[in-house]
Amino acid sequence: MASATIKRIPTSALRTGMFVHDLDCNWMDHPFLSNKFLLDNVQTIQKIASAGIRHVYIDVSQGRDVEEAPTAQEVQAAVQSQVEQLAAKPSEESKTSVAEEVDRARALFREATSVIRNLMEDVRLGKQVEVESIDPMAERMVQSVFRNHHALTGISRIKTKDEYTFMHCVSVAGLLITFARAQGFAEQDIHQVAIGGLLHDIGKTLTPDEVLNKPGKLTPEEFEIMKGHVTHSRDILQETLGISQTALDISVLHHERIDGTGYPLGLSGEQISLIGKMSAIVDVYDALTSVRVYKEAWEPSVALKKMLEWSPAHFDRTLVQHFIRCLGIYPVGSLVALESGLVGIVLEQGKDLLRPQLRIVYNGRKRCYEKVRDVDLGNNQNDRIIATVSPADHGIDIGAFL
Ligand SMILES: [Fe+2]
Known part of the structure; x- marks a missing residue:
């Protein structure tokens, strides 16, 4: 993707x-089915536009060129500079360590x-959801995040x-609690956010397994x-x-997109x-x-940068x-490579978000x-x-080191 022959152009x-x-x-x-193909008909262009895709990377060494378009390297550099501007502004410190x-x-x-x-099994069998059955769990998650949000996330x-379907619900709840707290939500609202995260995909109980878990x-x-x-959840x-x-x-809005290309309502702004x-x-x-039946997990920092690009x-x-x-x-939990060649897992954030504490493995x-040893990049300017590294590349089990 870093090649100078790759350019980013608007779908139009x-x-x-x-x-x-x-x-x-x-x-x-x-x-x-594939991300790489020669455009040989206008119908495919229309299909790309109607899928809500706003930008496309083209390889000008394999097809027609455009004059005015940034290269993939230029796009990446712009995103990187946006990210680095955030480095000196971490969210508030935690009460306990990770x-x-x-x-x-x-x-x-x-x-x-x-x-x-x-709960999802019960709903599949026709039982009603009882909020009280998940209330204590939601509250314990809120308390964990309030002690240190990096641990649960x-x-x-x-x-x-x-177990993706269930784990995703728990994970979304933990991330949303973290996000809502940082946005200054009141504590009783954060509890409702936790419930909403846990239940956000409850309608998947009515989605056939062969679609839900298709590899x-x-x-x-x-x-x-x-x-x-989404409609089932509602x-x-x-x-x-x-x-x-x-x-x-x-539950109802998590698939809507700012530009109106989401579902089910196509709401915008x-x-x-x-x-x-x-x-x-x-x-x-x-x-x-997350790892899925059909793909490997993306590294967190790669996902965050891509999401910045899609906004x-x-x-x-x-x-x-x-x-x-x-x-x-x-x-926390990312695997990163250092200039010295060492590879480590992120254990704690520092005052500078580009210099976290690591466990070298x-x-x-x-x-x-x-x-195995811990290094605080905040105290080690050398x-x-x-880069970020995929744990699968070196057979590293992140969970064993956290
Ligand atoms: Fe969903």
Whole structure:
């Protein structure tokens, strides 16, 4: 993607004879089987536009060129500079350290996943949702986030493919609690945010398994069935006693997009409430950073940068910036490579978000595991992060080191 022959152009500038290198959007939002293809008919251009894709990367070495368009390198540099401007403005400090909270957060995440699994089973069997059954869990999650939000959000990065549906609900709840707190929501509203996060995909209980867990790209018909989970959620939650408007908004609005290309209502801009806009950001971030039956997990910092690039079309840019400030540029649980060749897991954020505390586990130059030790980049100006690394590349089990 860093090649100078790759350019980013608006979808409206697409012409036949161009070679599409990448559709600049979340893979879940488009109906194409591949991201790379020669544009040989206008129907495909129309299909790209009607899928809500605003920008496309083209490879001008393999197809028609355009004069005025930034290269992929220029786009990446612009996003990087936006991210670096956030580096000196981390969100407020935590009451406890990640190390003190992480075991509680791990147990809580496991327990909450089991509560949601049972709840979804019950709904599938026709039972009504009882908010009281998840109230205590929601409150414990709020308290964990208030002690240290990086512990629960870092732990929830580690998911299994087959438990994705349930783990995603728990993870979205933890991220939304974190985000709502940083936005200054009142504590009783944050509790409702937690309930809304846990229940946001409850309608998936009515989505057929073969669509929900299909190990590949959905056909357009299957995608329509998948989209129906939002309406199912709304129908289920409207029948739920004691459900708040905040929780309903999270469930009904998390697939809406600022430019009106989302679903089910196609709302745009200020038609989407603040919590609706926040839910969209959190939902996509968690989906991108999760391993699925058909894809590997993206590294958190890669996902955050991509989301910044997709805003303001899909997301409120200022809110994406605030979200990055909550989690850090390299969120806890990220694997990063240093200039010295050392590779480490992010343990804690520092005052400078580009210089977190790390647990060193690997040496990329020597290609061998290192004696495990902690390094605070805030106190070590001789080294710096130069890239994010996929744990799968070195067979590193992040969960074992947190
Ligand atoms: Fe959803």
